[in-house]
Amino acid sequence: MGKATGFMDFKRQKGKEQPPLQRLKDFGEYTSRLEDEELSKQGARCMDCGTPFCHMxxxxxxxxxxxxxxxxxxxxxxxxxKGQWKEALQRLQMTNNFPEFTGRVCPAPCxxxxxxxxxxxxxxxxxIERSIIDKGFENGWITARIPKTRSNYRVAVVGSGPAGLAAADQLNQQGHRVTVxxxxxxxxxxxxxxxxxxxLDKYIVKRRVDLLAEEGITFLLNTEVGKDITHAQLKETYDAIILCVGSTVQRVLHMEGSDAQGVIPAMDYLNGTTQSLLDGVTAPINTKNKHIIVIGGGDTGADCVATALRQGAKSVHQFGKHPALPKKRAADQPWPADPQVYKLDYAYEEAAAKFGSDPREYCIQTTKIVASSNGKLKExxxxxxxxxxxxxxxxxxEEVPGTEKVWPVDFVFVAIGFDGVEQSIGEHFGVKVLNNRLYATMKNYETNTAGVFAAGDARRGQSLIVWAIREGREVAAQVHGFLEEKNIKALA
Incomplete structure (x- = not known):
């Protein structure tokens, strides 16, 4: 603890942000890091607690x-x-495979x-975390770590999200031959x-994937398991298989008019927009001069709000079924739990700057959706x-009589959560699926199918990226032990 009174001497400062209306002009990252002098002060605010709850x-x-x-x-x-950035990077990389991701998009329960x-x-x-890793890349401190020795074992990781990449990274560094x-x-x-x-700029993602490939991990893209390659083929080639396929089945609305043209799953909208930006083509769904309603009060819904604003939507509202969160920590969320409190996150700050108010509507229930005679969404x-x-x-x-309202709308983006893994993948591997539609695993992350493991959202449900990284690291440790045991039996 370099400065005992740092938490009293300095006020909290977060990274720099472009003004809301300015950042609506493009899809570039709107945040950047502070100068080193200010970051030093922010580091000095840490109290070096006897029990550091921030990392439990x-x-x-x-x-x-x-x-x-x-x-x-x-x-x-x-x-x-203390200005020892390289040493800080070494400490950070001890536990986090991808700080450039968590430093940008993690909600920071720490x-x-x-x-x-x-x-x-x-x-x-x-x-501070983001600044450490960004500085590491900028100064050339982060280079490919090529394993000095290789085992004869091969591991297939199905899915290249944060859990899959973390598992692949760990196993590759242990010398196994990994294919994603x-x-x-x-x-x-x-x-x-x-x-x-x-x-999260996609250059940041590609930079890490390229580094992992340089370190020896093989990536097979445009390859759908069960269609382009079978479980039998994987079993013949690989000694262990890890399913990190995510929890990707989107919940749908079940109400009158939900089949109208213009009612779209949120991830279809977000995925299509990102794909179009990367490919340099026109977005498949353009909300310019359109009335937009997002159903669902979570982060995915917020991302739909921000995306629609950048496309030039005429109006944007986000519906949630719960009341607004309190401004202070509630009694049933005692410290050190991460408090659920009211925040004006980036998308809502942008909407407020453009339209004059927070776009969120609370305790509101959609009763029906109405389409025009041509089937297009109307209200x-x-x-x-x-x-x-x-x-x-x-x-x-309970419904509140007299509060009925009709909203003009051109697109409804449905962001009400996810219903587990895609059924076909589990069936193809013969993996047991629980009532919550997630893969059943033993304590060692292995499924009921020998040699097939599961981790990430496919096992624990939709969660934070940092939880996915933890799952990836833990399943890698279990697979490494599985392969070592296999080696011992082979030598016996």
Missing amino acids: GIEIRGMAAGCPIQNVIPEWNDLVY EGSCTLAISDPAVAIKS LERADRAGGLLMYGIPNMK LHTIQMDKITNDEGYIYF
Whole structure:
């Protein structure tokens, strides 16, 4: 702890951001890092707690508390304060395979568990993390790590999202021969197509994938397992298979008019927009001068809001079924759990700057969707709801009479969550699927099919990128042990 009074001497500063209206002009990243002098001050705010809750990485009542991959945050905070950037990078890479991703798009549960956050704004951990890794690339400190020896074992990783890439990285560094199979035309999974460019520039993803390839990992793109290559073929070629295929089945609306032309799953909209930007072609869905409604109050919905704003939408609203979050930590979310509090995130800040108000509508229920005679979306009908908790603690919603409203709309983007893995993939591998439509695994991440493992969202459900990285690291450790045991049996 370089400066004992740093948390009292300096105020929190996060990374630089372009003004909301300015960043709506393109899809470029809207954030950048602070100058080194300011970052040193931010590092000095770390209290070097006796028990650093920021990196304990557990869940409290279903909420993340601390960093899931146990980043040694106080150590690299102190090194940044002292200007020892290369040493800070070494500490960061001990636990995090891809800080350039988490430093940009992770919601930073570590900051919610920061001891300083009990009474003051948390240490700017996320901004410091991103600055360390960006500086590492800029100064040429990050180079290909080619394993000195190779085992005779081959591992196939199906899916190139954060879990798949982390598993591949770990196993490759342990000397195994790793191949990543991806059905899309570019590697990265949700990092490439699920997260908009303004939050994570695709150059950042490609740079890491290229580095992994240079380190010895083989990427087979445009390769769909079960169609272009079978389980039998994989089993014949590889000693272990890891399914990191994500939880990609989008929930759909079941109501009158939900089949109207213009009602679109959110990820179809986001994926298509990103694909068009990368390919330099016209977006398949253009919201310019259109009325947009996003159903679903989460991050995917927020990304739809931000994307529609950049395309020049005439109006944008986002519907959520729950009340607005409180401005302060609620009693049922005690520190060090990551608090669920009201925030004006990037998309909502942009909408407020353009239209004069937060685009979110709370406690609102869509009752029906109406199309014109030609089948195209015309309007959406809603009613306000009251969230009620009865004496037994049971929560339910009641309609509020007289609050009916009709909204003109051209596109409805449905962002109400995901329903697990695609059924065909599990069936092809003979993997058991639980009632929650996720893969069943044992403690060692192995499925009921021998030699087939599963990790990431396919195993735990939709979650944070940092949890996916943790899953990838953990399944890699289990597969490494599986291969070592296989080697021992072969030598016996």
